[in-house]
Amino acid sequence: MSESLSFARSDSRSWTALAVARRRLEGRPVLDLVAPLTLLLLLLYPVGPWALSVFLQLGAVAGLVYRPLQHVSGYWLLLAVGMGTGCLLLWHDADNHKYLLAYWCLALGLSCGADDTAQALRINAQLLVGLCFLWAVAWKLWSPNFLTGEFFEYAMLTDDRLFGLAQLFTDLTPDVYEHNRAAIDRLTAYSSTLDQVSLNGPARVHFLARVLTAWTIFIEGAVAVSFLWPSSARRATWARNGSLLAFALTTYFATPVSGFAWVLLIMGIAQVRPERAPWRLAYLGGLAVVILYQLDLVDLLLQALH
Amino acid sequence: MYSTASATPTPMNRPTPRQLVVWFLAPALLVGVAGVHAYFATAMNQTPWEGGGFGMFSTVDKRQARFVRCSLILPRDTARIQLPGHLRTYVQRLRARPTSDRVESLAQYLANATWVAAAPDSARKADVPRYRYRPPYESSIQPSALVEAVRVEVWRYRFVSRPYGLEAAPLVSATRRPADRSSAE
Numbered sequence: 001m002s003e004s005l006s007f008a009r010s011d012s013r014s015w016t017a018l019a020v021a022r023r024r025l026e027g028r029p030v031l032d033l034v035a036p037l038t039l040l041l042l043l044l045y046p047v048g049p050w051a052l053s054v055f056l057q058l059g060a061v062a063g064l065v066y067r068p069l070q071h072v073s074g075y076w077l078l079l080a081v082g083m084g085t086g087c088l089l090l091w092h093d094a095d096n097h098k099y100l101l102a103y104w105c106l107a108l109g110l111s112c113g114a115d116d117t118a119q120a121l122r123i124n125a126q127l128l129v130g131l132c133f134l135w136a137v138a139w140k141l142w143s144p145n146f147l148t149g150e151f152f153e154y155a156m157l158t159d160d161r162l163f164g165l166a167q168l169f170t171d172l173t174p175d176v177y178e179h180n181r182a183a184i185d186r187l188t189a190y191s192s193t194l195d196q197v198s199l200n201g202p203a204r205v206h207f208l209a210r211v212l213t214a215w216t217i218f219i220e221g222a223v224a225v226s227f228l229w230p231s232s233a234r235r236a237t238w239a240r241n242g243s244l245l246a247f248a249l250t251t252y253f254a255t256p257v258s259g260f261a262w263v264l265l266i267m268g269i270a271q272v273r274p275e276r277a278p279w280r281l282a283y284l285g286g287l288a289v290v291i292l293y294q295l296d297l298v299d300l301l302l303q304a305l306h
Numbered sequence: 307m308y309s310t311a312s313a314t315p316t317p318m319n320r321p322t323p324r325q326l327v328v329w330f331l332a333p334a335l336l337v338g339v340a341g342v343h344a345y346f347a348t349a350m351n352q353t354p355w356e357g358g359g360f361g362m363f364s365t366v367d368k369r370q371a372r373f374v375r376c377s378l379i380l381p382r383d384t385a386r387i388q389l390p391g392h393l394r395t396y397v398q399r400l401r402a403r404p405t406s407d408r409v410e411s412l413a414q415y416l417a418n419a420t421w422v423a424a425a426p427d428s429a430r431k432a433d434v435p436r437y438r439y440r441p442p443y444e445s446s447i448q449p450s451a452l453v454e455a456v457r458v459e460v461w462r463y464r465f466v467s468r469p470y471g472l473e474a475a476p477l478v479s480a481t482r483r484p485a486d487r488s489s490a491e
Contacts, residue, residue, distance in 0.1 A: 091358070091399075092356050092401075096362050099339065099358040106335065107332040110327065110332065113328070114328045123329045124329065127330070132360050135340045135359060135360035136364070139354050139359070139365070140363075140364040145366055148467075150366070150465050151364065187373075187472055188463075190374075190386055190387070191386045191435070192375070194474070195474045195475065196472060197471060198470065198471040200470065206467065
């Protein structure tokens with residue numbers, strides 16, 4: 001009896017904590033929430049040659065230390081120019097989320113100078129996420145080897161970011177993976193005269209690749225449609241936030257590309273209307289889970305299983 | 307239209323030009339850059355992964371699936387060479403978007419460069435090239451190789467799933483003679 005009472009008490013305490021967190025999020029301007037998160041991301045993942053990277057990191061530190069800077073339009077525009085220049089200089093190497101972060105800094109700069117900052121941020125965030133996913137889905141539909149499942153087969157057999165997942169669900173072993181990597185090295189060596197090499201892998205990789213292909217098209221398509229659908233109805237909000245969170249929690253479990261996850265979730269927070277504040281809490285929770293993914297949970301799971 | 311109902315009221319409730327810039331400049335830039343990238347990818351073989359077009363994780367054809375093979379064409383035979391380290395960024399760009407201009411420029415640069423025999427014992431090892439690039443600042447009494455031409459090829463591999471394997475084919479190539487030889491002829 002006393003045990004169940006103490007359980008109920010701790011349960012009610014956690015509900016109270018959640019309600020307090022919710023009230024604080026509702027009362028706080030969205031810029032105060034997304035600006036420090038964006039600067040933290042910029043600090044961790046700058047872009048460009050080292051001098052530009054250092055400039056961006058110092059800029060991010062300045063904004064984190066002296067918070068009024070986070071409300072200055074010119075500050076964000078300067079960071080956007082820096083990020084854009086970095087992407088331009090290193091276009092052959094810059095990941096796509098660096099571009100997205102540059103657009104987001106531009107959006108922050110423009111929104112800070114707007115009459116209604118929160119509304120401007122909401123529109124920008126919704127469109128940027130929707131368009132980014134629209135392009136991503138278009139490329140996947142256009143690619144000759146995505147819908148066939150070949151891309152994921154190749155990635156699981158040769159890419160260390162997906163190898164762990166393949167190991168978890170198929171009989172793929174580290175030896176086979178090493179063999180495949182060595183085959184690629186033989187083919188691409190400067191002195192190679194080969195024009196083909198064979199790779200090894202269990203047949204179940206094919207099945208898993210088909211599942212991943214179907215899921216990716218479904219979830220990315222859902223994010224694109226729900227974010228570009230101009231509605232603020234309850235169902236549309238659920239579809240939008242649910243699909244983005246489902247995308248982040250599933251995709252980044254398998255492939256911990258934390259920079260992309262961060263920028264998407266920050267924009268997710270920005271597009272939530274104040275009256276739907278619990279979604280902001282959900283996005284913050286999602287962000288915490290994605291950070292947890294950096295511990296390489298797949299590897300820990302594999303170690304526990306074997 | 308993206309729930310702009312709470313915006314500051316304006317005549318006819320239409321957004322002002324300033325509001326349009328604030329709301330749509332960043333998304334328009336995203337579409338513009340991704341459009342340019344799509345053009346480069348279809349017309350100039352740029353990889354869908356790099357360049358801000360959001361084509362990552364859609365295809366095997368990323369920069370790492372492209373590789374460069376270079377050969378010195380000598381009077382008696384040909385010899386594969388390793389690219390000098392200072393060309394790293396150039397070669398990365400070449401792999402990401404292998405245009406004819408870039409390949410020809412690289413071939414011409416390598417043809418004009420000085421190549422000398424590598425250390426004598428290294429020639430026996432399979433993974434060490436027979437010739438190495440000699441930078442202009444290096445003083446050496448080693449005679450330079452008599453290079454008739456340099457051939458540069460950018461290859462790309464594709465994945466085949468039954469049975470699992472990779473098949474490579476040249477994407478673009480160029481052969482260039484050293485500048486002093488071409489002008490003498």
